[in-house]
């Protein structure tokens with residue numbers, strides 16, 4: 001791998017190894033096995049793949065995995081009943097509802113029905129508020145993974161100009177909070193931002209999370225900047241008819257020439273999302289049992 005590429009796959013493998021070591025210790029010293037319940041509603045093919053990967057990674061880390069697949073036309077009541085059961089199950093330390101949910105279900109209502117202590121996605125309004133006020137919370141997996149990679153690459157982030165392109169509740173907003181927590185000067189930019197190219201060019205750290213394929217060209221990247229590409233976009237393959245190819249929100253080829261460091265897609269942020277889900281499950285389990293939290297696996 002080229003020297004300026006941040007290898008998310010390798011980084012995620014290290015996080016997963018650390019989680020597995022801590023999990024083994026929890027078992028041998030305390031007789032506790034962390035458990036993660038993943039709820040999937042419907043048959044969205046991408047979501048099915050992610051849920052399978054999460055289950056596999058959970059078992060590989062030595063944790064218990066509980067998968068709940070509900071039909072696409074499930075009622076809100078059915079889903080809320082399941083969440084209530086999982087909230088009250090002492091063997092379940094983490095609960096995740098795979099997104100997006102089918103349109104007839106209110107995602108905010110469903111997420112806010114989770115016990116915040118088991119909300120390993122960090123999407124519950126209590127966790128959002130705790131993160132925003134700098135208190136101990138469950139931290140959303142994708143931004144947490146980005147922060148871990150940035151800390152590893154830079155050491156201290158203090159005083160750096162960070163631009164987060166995208167304002168979603170899942171990535172953009174929590175990412176900005178985390179960078180602020182590490183004393184960056186943070187700008188949240190979006191589709192309505194004026195002179196977006198210049199704003200991006202001011203960034204020492206540029207996090208692209210807009211969900212628009214290859215939207216950020218190389219000449220928006222300040223020479224030497226660190227670029228974190230959160231985008232996962234499937235576009236038609238240029239050479240293979242009927243096939244698709246995965247690209248980020250950044251035009252990798254041109255951006256890699258300007259950047260001091262850059263995450264690729266695939267193999268960058270994506271694998272860290274699942275690694276951080278395991279880290280959050282371990283954190284939730286340790287907190288539930290009043291045990292010391294594993295170091296370096298949360299903020």
Ligand SMILES: Nc1nc2c(c(=O)[nH]1)N[C@@H](CN(C=O)c1ccc(C(=O)N[C@@H](CCC(=O)O)C(=O)O)cc1)CN2
Nearest residue numbers: 050096097098099100121141266267268269270271273
């Ligand atoms: N409840 C949640 N729903 C969703 C989340 C989430 O964090 N919580 N994030 C995304 C999907 N996601 C996990 O759920 C996810 C996306 C991508 C990857 C990943 O490893 N991507 C690979 C490429 C995989 C491929 O070939 O398709 C990569 O980038 O290298 C992991 C998890 C939406 N829903």
